Amino acid sequence: MIPQHISNRKGARSFKDIDDEVMEYLNNGLIETANLTEWLSVNQLALLKKVLDEIKKPAWYDSFYEAIAVQKKPSANSNTKVIGATFFQLTHDKDILTYLYNHVSDVPRCWAAQWIGLKETEIDKKLEAIRPYAADSHFGVREVAIFASKDAIIKNLDKTIEILSKWVLDKDENIRRYAIEAIRPIGVWTKKIDALKEHPEKAISLLAPLKSDTSKYVRDSVGNWLNDASKTRPDWVQKICNEWEKDSPSKETAYILKKALRTINK
Template identity: 45%
Template sequence: MNIEVFKNRKGAQKVEDISNEVLSLLNAGSIETVNLTEWLAIDHSQLVKSVLPTLGIDKNIIEELVFQINHQKKPSTMNIIRLIGALLYEKYANTNLYDPLFEQLSTHLSDSVRCYACYLVALHTYTPLEDKLQKLKPLVADNHFGVREIIWMALRPEMSKYLDFSIDFLSDWAESEDENIRRFSTEALRPRGVWCAHIDALKEKPEQYLPILEKLKSDNAKYVQDSVGNWLNDASKTCPDFVRTLCKRWENESPTKETKYIVKKALRTLTSK
């Protein structure tokens, strides 16, 4: 099979429209997914059976993974990815195979396999948060949307726990030349977020996040603008006056089309009332 033929595909909009050839390559870890439909269609039991033996993973561990994947009470792609990362962490965290395994997972061609690497590190009990962030930075900047979403979800619980440190750390990442890293600095700790627990401290006192928000108020990347606008829209649901006042000041201080777009997105819930 000529894999190159499939690399520039548009991607099906429905799971049933994904060709057998493409699905076979995805489940073998031979190509990346190109959209959410494909990402959700991956059969992770097939993927781990195809990929993990090539990484030197013990056969018994693979069988245990497949069993757990197939016997979930609430199966979902996100739960499966966390399950796989968690079990690999459990089996390899305290061995000399841990770092080589992370390297192989985090650089694998398959975006889904790279997602496993996120939890392999994020769940590590004895690694300081700062070291986790630095180790996972290449995945924060990954070219694939799926990896970028999984990475902030994997790190968010611990970052929320150590909020002061996280805000200080991310204020530096907000100045990165890489828009994916800048976007992570807001998306990872949205007050309400998506598919994750809310952060009460930021819902109640969103002004804590100004060291990051101020640096991005006129960012030139729409990917970042959307995240900043969504962050403030989250905050507007508990602290509407804070968001109104901030947006008004930004409009005066930064009369750019980028800031105008962010402000409109930030105020969308308040203006709809």
């Protein structure tokens, strides 16, 4: 039973403010991280050791330790990627993948997202496999779902846009948001998509259906996408914003336009 003061916490604002009791719960995989500060603070090797004991594979630990140790600049993001890749190299056991996917802690679910991102090679199969992680209840897993699929998306951009044109119509706001966030021209912590920096019009079939989306989570992504594009194609972004302002005079569209034009209007 998780104490109420742990389960109801808001999450520390800085690393030094994270309570030792909270860290113990996090590193033992008993709770999800509450915010980015906690996610970055998790001792992934300690948590991994516990998970490997749970799946009765403690002998695998050295392989993971060595893979993490050889990194030049280890970080929470890179450790997540390395652990997911090492799982992929060591086993194709679906039961282990399912165990990680259903773990109460968001961090093993992040490892599973990285693993599944490597498992499928064809873009349609990769996106379908990553979809449950894109819809995860935790922000961290949703972001890793983007990291795990970004390279394949860049290599198969036209096909990806074709597939995601259906995702933007999904009732799940997390799926709609992934469809936009995964192809942001610049984005955060991910590779840039030069083809969309130069030709943002390629993505209009994904953006237009969401120009007055009911979800702030989705509207933020659409606005940020257009703001990204405005740094290389301000002419096109201004044109789209003018059209949307005329065709969709809603407060939701106005919210998107304000975010979209923040660089242009500096």
